[in-house]
Amino acid sequence: MKVSFKLNGKNVVIDVNPNEVLLDTLRLKLGVKSVKRGCERGECGVCTVLMNGKPVYSCMVLTPQADGAEIETVEYLQGKEEVKALIDSFVKHGAIQCGYCTPGFIVTAYALIKAKQNGLTKEDVIKGLEGNLCRCTGYKKILEAVINALNQLET
Amino acid sequence: MLTKIPEFNFLKATSVDEALRLIATHSNYKLLAGGTDLLMDLRIGRYKPEVVIDISKVMELKYIKDLGDKIAIGSLTTLQEVLESPVVRGKAPVLVEAVSNMASWQIRNMATLGGNLCNASPAADTAPPLMVLNASLKLRSLSKGERVVNVNEFFLGPRQTVLEKGEMLTEVEIPYVKDAGQSYLKLGRRNAFTLSIVSVASLVKVEDGRFKEVRVALNSVAPTPVRARSVEQALIGKEVSYEAVVKASNEVIHDISPISDVRASAEYRRKVSIVLVRDSILKSLSGLGINVR
Numbered sequence: 001m002k003v004s005f006k007l008n009g010k011n012v013v014i015d016v017n018p019n020e021v022l023l024d025t026l027r028l029k030l031g032v033k034s035v036k037r038g039c040e041r042g043e044c045g046v047c048t049v050l051m052n053g054k055p056v057y058s059c060m061v062l063t064p065q066a067d068g069a070e071i072e073t074v075e076y077l078q079g080k081e082e083v084k085a086l087i088d089s090f091v092k093h094g095a096i097q098c099g100y101c102t103p104g105f106i107v108t109a110y111a112l113i114k115a116k117q118n119g120l121t122k123e124d125v126i127k128g129l130e131g132n133l134c135r136c137t138g139y140k141k142i143l144e145a146v147i148n149a150l151n152q153l154e155t
Numbered sequence: 156m157l158t159k160i161p162e163f164n165f166l167k168a169t170s171v172d173e174a175l176r177l178i179a180t181h182s183n184y185k186l187l188a189g190g191t192d193l194l195m196d197l198r199i200g201r202y203k204p205e206v207v208i209d210i211s212k213v214m215e216l217k218y219i220k221d222l223g224d225k226i227a228i229g230s231l232t233t234l235q236e237v238l239e240s241p242v243v244r245g246k247a248p249v250l251v252e253a254v255s256n257m258a259s260w261q262i263r264n265m266a267t268l269g270g271n272l273c274n275a276s277p278a279a280d281t282a283p284p285l286m287v288l289n290a291s292l293k294l295r296s297l298s299k300g301e302r303v304v305n306v307n308e309f310f311l312g313p314r315q316t317v318l319e320k321g322e323m324l325t326e327v328e329i330p331y332v333k334d335a336g337q338s339y340l341k342l343g344r345r346n347a348f349t350l351s352i353v354s355v356a357s358l359v360k361v362e363d364g365r366f367k368e369v370r371v372a373l374n375s376v377a378p379t380p381v382r383a384r385s386v387e388q389a390l391i392g393k394e395v396s397y398e399a400v401v402k403a404s405n406e407v408i409h410d411i412s413p414i415s416d417v418r419a420s421a422e423y424r425r426k427v428s429i430v431l432v433r434d435s436i437l438k439s440l441s442g443l444g445i446n447v448r
């Protein structure tokens with residue numbers, strides 16, 4: 001079936017099977033490799049993308065459900081001021097080890113900044129990032145990186 | 156592609172009427188709301204529908220309305236929308252408390268209130284709060300029109316409800332209980348992003364130092380979410396005291412029939428149910444400014 005959506009600012013029309021998930025369409029058909037494959041059951045967050053501005057797991061969205069939606073990934077978001085600040089901060093704080101979880105964290109953290117531009121507390125950040133798992137860093141540095149990027153953006 | 160979803164025909168409804176027509180004409184169908192339960196059930200082969208009918212774009216079922224003495228929530232309202240609603244926070248805080256500890260932000264952005272109820276998992280987290288709030292569910296089909304079922308009569312067993320073929324849930328209506336203390340306590344294997352081992356919702360009203368209204372419901376301790384009627388009966392009319400709450404909480408074992416599973420043993424569930432019922436009632440009381448210890 002034909003599905004059309006806006007991917008990273010460009011209109012895409014693509015033929016998919018109804019049982020195809022967005023993760024597969026993005027990675028295998030559209031070459032969007034920042035979106036990672038992990039648990040494929042909505043538990044790890046490495047496949048996080050923005051759908052109409054909200055973070056969702058692309059492994060839990062049937063591609064036909066994305067018909068008419070706007071999908072954004074790090075490939076595109078990296079041009080935004082907030083994401084640049086996040087990336088710089090992740091590097092500076094050593095919030096990356098293997099890096100597999102990083103795009104997912106960046107997407108979710110960006111959505112968090114957008115959703116609550118002012119007055120984001122540390123608790124908000126912890127709560128917001130609950131659905132992104134990291135097997136390497138132990139979260140402390142990721143948290144520091146996000147909070148630091150926030151402070152930088154606010155000043 | 157590690158866990159491929161079996162093939163099906165995909166149909167999309169954009170209005171309730173269209174959805175009802177589609178489910179009236181197909182026999183082996185599944186409705187798709189947020190898909191956060193259904194996609195996993197398709198992956199593991201629990202259901203093998205010929206047709207999946209996407210209702211996630213039925214905008215007329217996405218709303219939260221403040222009707223004064225009650226609130227009405229469209230079945231396709233997402234959990235995140237429920238969580239962020241000042242109306243629900245103000246008039247049904249126990250539901251917000253429950254939703255805030257469900258899954259993760261990414262899941263709550265897709266998952267719907269109706270999907271959580273219709274999926275009828277014994278661990279459904281919106282069930283206990285809605286049961287103590289005595290919510291009504293509006294069900295609709297082409298053949299029978301609309302009928303209203305109390306949420307306390309909705310669940311029949313694991314993944315079984317009173318919903319008939321061709322019928323869908325359209326609205327959750329929550330009466331506003333004034334001057335009630337409400338609380339939700341969830342015990343999982345970790346603090347966040349986890350299914351419950353046991354959860355307890357409670358709602359209490361106190362008049363002249365006595366329990367006027369007591370409603371308690373639990374999940375994950377029976378084939379369906381359950382009301383703890385024995386606990387409620389043991390408290391109604393009694394003078395409010397710590398001892399009374401502790402004594403009544405023990406009664407919960409008559410209301411539950413837990414099993415052992417990957418999350419916990421039946422014995423553990425029985426023990427923590429007593430503790431959580433006690434703590435939940437105490438927390439609801441302290442919401443009314445009554446602190447007994």
Ligand SMILES: Cc1cc2nc3c(=O)[nH]c(=O)nc-3n(C[C@H](O)[C@H](O)[C@H](O)COP(=O)(O)OP(=O)(O)OC[C@H]3O[C@@H](n4cnc5c(N)ncnc54)[C@H](O)[C@@H]3O)c2cc1C
Pocket residue numbers: 041042043185186187188189190191192193194195230231234256257258259262265266267268269270271272273274278279280281318322323324325348349350351
């Ligand atoms: C990682 C993860 C964590 C989770 N954590 C929790 C948790 O902490 N607590 C919890 O309770 N649940 C949890 N869930 C389960 C799930 O997210 C919720 O039950 C969610 O609310 C389901 O809503 P949905 O819209 O995604 O349902 P769907 O998957 O779209 O539908 C669920 C079922 O209900 C039927 N249905 C949906 N809407 C209707 C309707 N309007 N009328 C009739 N039938 C309908 C569907 O046909 C399907 O059988 C979790 C799931 C995942 C993947």
Ligand code: FES
Pocket residue numbers: 036037038039040041042043044045046047048057058059060
């Ligand atoms: S791969 Fe989607 S949440 Fe893990």
Ligand code: FES
Pocket residue numbers: 095096097098099100101102133134135136137
């Ligand atoms: S850096 Fe390796 S999983 Fe997070």
